[in-house]
Amino acid sequence: MRICVPATSANLGPGFDTLGLAISLHNQVSIKPSKFHSVSLKGEGANNPVLKDNNMFIAIFNDFYQNLSNKKRHFRFEFANDIPLSRGLGSSSAVIVSAIASAYAIEGIEIDKDKLLNLALAYESHPDNITPAVMGGFNVATVQDNEVKYIRKNMPKTLKAVVVIPNRPISTQLARKALPFKYSKEDAVFNISHSSLLTAAFMSEDWDTLKLASQDKIHQKYRMKQMPELFDVQKTALKCGALMSTLSGSGSTLFTICLNEDAQRVEKELKNKFPHFKVLTRDFDNDGVTVEY
Template sequence: MHAAAVRVPCSTSNLGAGFDCIGLALERWLDARYLPDDGPLRIERGGTLRSIQADTDDDILVHAFRAGLRARGVETATGLIHATSDIPIARGLGSSGAATVAGLVLAAAALGQALDREAELQRAYELEHHPDNAAPSLYGGLVAVARGDDMLRPLSLPLADELTFVFAAPDVEVSTRRAREALPDQVPHAVAARGLGRVAALVQGFASGDPVLLRIGFEDELHVPYRLPLIPLAQEAMDAGREAGAFAVTISGSGSGLIAVTARDRSHAVAEAMARAFGSGVAFTSDADRRGVVSLDQ
């Protein structure tokens, strides 16, 4: 094994009607570097990762790194992983998905193997079960994931160049487990049918930049009504974003963050308005990351 380094973008998923199947890569990243030595495998964390208290064996990135090695016939790992990130943790930006992708791709790079995005997507799904986060982190841009024949089919979707995004979150975590538990076991047939029409509007809205279609596509009855009460001041922040010029606002992933789509000339006003509504936390503007995971120069 030899030294290797990768950069993985974060992702916002669901995007309203695209529940559990559509995600978008944004310009916040996790950088992971592997340095071989004879010591036990260990990890050093920087940036937002410093808040993680997990032991090495319980670390998501390390777990994925070991899985990536085992998939290639390597059972024992030594050396140092240094990982740093500016992705907010447990705020709905796919931080665990980015860590999973980073570990898998770093393992391949450390063994000198070429990146196989489709294979890594399957492995990421087996480890983390959130392909709508892993796929945009791997491929970049706007990605839908279709499931069939026991395989995941990533579909890169067109995204209008003029669209940009605003992320805002309070100083409150919402765990994926808690957000899942808030969902009902069943929904009426009519609700599901309305959701299908909104998905079509969402995809076309992203492709064309049409604000009306984006607003329709960001509407949702499957998850947003049940998760919004878990996020303090979320409705106020959504309203503030729309009033400041956002085309549409919804929950990012399972929360606690919100994601807004807007025109570039309104993005900073939208970020400031949503940040004021939350009172504390984090808010930033971002274009889509259109590259996905990349290797870094040594």
């Protein structure tokens, strides 16, 4: 059995803890019955022995599997990770979603995506990453009475995601501590209006509005100050014709949307100017988590 979950980019500028979309950059885990417990890890995190011994996926999987089956079995877990760790691309959400989905699938119990999403909420209180990880596409999400309420839309094939992944992380915990305790009414209204406009632009496919609508006064500048090069990355992407360029989650990745015909030029310029960062161009993922037998 194989579970596949996409990377996600959250916030998208002004949509703090609310907006997110899925990118065709995936973590996969294959699970097989075994005489004893074993773990193999390829790709991102493969050189970190702690991930094998203290694996969040296996802890969540075991909790759900034992509750569903009331028995103990041994499995071989084979992880193939393409989502960078601690870079603002939803690696933790991918682990949570895939672990829960795997426990149900290994028992042959069908689980609809709405239920899966709300089970994941117990491990990740903000819905901006877990929602696109489960559902795919572009998502507007909030939490009401311990349930995720969301509206989603497929992303078109005419757009590409260009992600600039720095060679060091920004701690999510430290990134939240960098934010002010209070905001002015003007800044709050600014973000409400821009987040609303950004949502409308995605839903109506008015791509020319993305650059204006993706502006933010709540979190980006405070977080990007921890890695000042990101301001230059953002400026370069927009100058090269990107439709929008925002901090992905709490960083350190910079997420950019381009028209297909502009993506190669934007990627090339970013690679030339920031050779110490990884630059990838990907399609968007409209499937979310998938299970294959």
